[in-house]
Amino acid sequence: MTTKPSSTHRPTLDDLERRVAEDRSRPAYGHDALITCDRLVRIFSTDGVEVQALQGLDLLVREGELMALVGASGSGKSTLMNILAGLDTPTAGAARVAQYDLLAMSAKDRLRYRREVVGFVWQQTSRNLLPYLTAAQNVALPMQLSGGRGPRGRRARAERVMELLEMLQVADCRDRRPRQMSGGQQQRVAIAVALANDPAVLLADEPTGELDSHTAEEIFAAFRTANERLGTTVVIVTHDQAVANEVRRTVAIRDGRTSTEVLRRSEVDAATGDERVVSREYAMLDRAGRMQLPAEYMQALGMRDRVALELEPDHIAVWPDDSETRDGETRDSAPHDGRRD
Numbered sequence: 001m002t003t004k005p006s007s008t009h010r011p012t013l014d015d016l017e018r019r020v021a022e023d024r025s026r027p028a029y030g031h032d033a034l035i036t037c038d039r040l041v042r043i044f045s046t047d048g049v050e051v052q053a054l055q056g057l058d059l060l061v062r063e064g065e066l067m068a069l070v071g072a073s074g075s076g077k078s079t080l081m082n083i084l085a086g087l088d089t090p091t092a093g094a095a096r097v098a099q100y101d102l103l104a105m106s107a108k109d110r111l112r113y114r115r116e117v118v119g120f121v122w123q124q125t126s127r128n129l130l131p132y133l134t135a136a137q138n139v140a141l142p143m144q145l146s147g148g149r150g151p152r153g154r155r156a157r158a159e160r161v162m163e164l165l166e167m168l169q170v171a172d173c174r175d176r177r178p179r180q181m182s183g184g185q186q187q188r189v190a191i192a193v194a195l196a197n198d199p200a201v202l203l204a205d206e207p208t209g210e211l212d213s214h215t216a217e218e219i220f221a222a223f224r225t226a227n228e229r230l231g232t233t234v235v236i237v238t239h240d241q242a243v244a245n246e247v248r249r250t251v252a253i254r255d256g257r258t259s260t261e262v263l264r265r266s267e268v269d270a271a272t273g274d275e276r277v278v279s280r281e282y283a284m285l286d287r288a289g290r291m292q293l294p295a296e297y298m299q300a301l302g303m304r305d306r307v308a309l310e311l312e313p314d315h316i317a318v319w320p321d322d323s324e325t326r327d328g329e330t331r332d333s334a335p336h337d338g339r340r341d
């Protein structure tokens with residue numbers, strides 16, 4: 001690896017003071033994000049066995065985003081969602097949503113957080129709605145429970161209920177109980193319930209998991225409507241590639257950490273004038289400079305244990321470890337003669 005010759009210049013007291021002042025004035029990690037997870041850890045202990053469900057997960061979500069979280073089974077998605085929903089507490093790290101510190105909330109703040117700051121929609125349609133209440137009563141309930149906030153009085157609440165049911169195209173279900181509705185209708189009513197108190201964030205854990213692909217598309221459109229019309233920030237955990245392809249940003253979780261993310265943007269073809277979506281995958285880099293290489297890249301090049309790095313003017317090259325084949329040789333500016341990238 002090429003390294004710069006170390007400087008013999010010793011910092012003076014003034015230099016050190018200036019560095020400390022610069023560090024202090026630097027904005028904190030995630031200062032402009034609505035959701036900040038900073039080195040989040042969640043360890044479960046069952047019968048003396050420890051499972052590290054989250055292993056230092058970093059995630060920033062900006063206000064107004066509509067994004068998806070994907071990952072293999074057991075990667076930690078639901079653990080993260082339960083923490084963001086205020087249902088579970090992390091073991092270590094930091095998690096902040098709309099100024100609420102999720103590790104240091106009092107019981108009273110936690111209750112308010114769950115009623116007014118986040119709304120959630122779960123995969124099991126039966127978990128989202130009370131079976132003995134009609135759609136309209138289900139949507140009105142969070143407003144009644146939250147007391148002070150939101151529309152006051154029966155009439156104002158009834159108007160808000162109808163606005164939400166109409167926006168989500170289930171106004172005709174207002175007087176039906178969940179068992180009198182289809183799975184898709186139930187999930188749309190569940191979104192209305194989650195939006196009742198105008199939360200900053202809408203969280204959904206596999207909301208289309210129990211639905212056929214056509215209905216899943218309609219449910220995804222309902223989340224988009226909430227995001228575009230109400231400005232609600234939406235985070236959806238999904239296995240559904242079609243849903244993941246529809247959002248601008250998809251973050252992948254692997255082994256309890258965010259590993260890669262795909263960003264999509266629309267581009268207009270200069271020749272034809274047609275609009276097309278261009279996507280690009282990025283690896284996550286933490287503040288200490290750590291990143292995870294995609295497993296398939298490592299497999300393809302037989303990389304393990306250590307790799308050789310090379311700083312180029314505009315990128316960093318990564319090579320498989322060739323120290324044994326090059327036994328005795330000294331590495332200068334490139335692992336082999338000439339460039340290999």
Ligand SMILES: Nc1ncnc2c1ncn2[C@@H]1O[C@H](COP(=O)(O)OP(=O)(O)OP(=O)(O)O)[C@@H](O)[C@H]1O
Pocket residue numbers: 044045046051052053071072073074075076077078079080
């Ligand atoms: N309450 C718990 N007690 C013990 N271990 C748990 C608990 N909840 C989750 N885990 C473990 O933590 C890890 C992450 O689980 P999690 O449910 O967050 O994964 P997931 O990505 O949501 O998976 P899936 O897609 O299957 O729902 C798994 O190894 C799981 O067994």
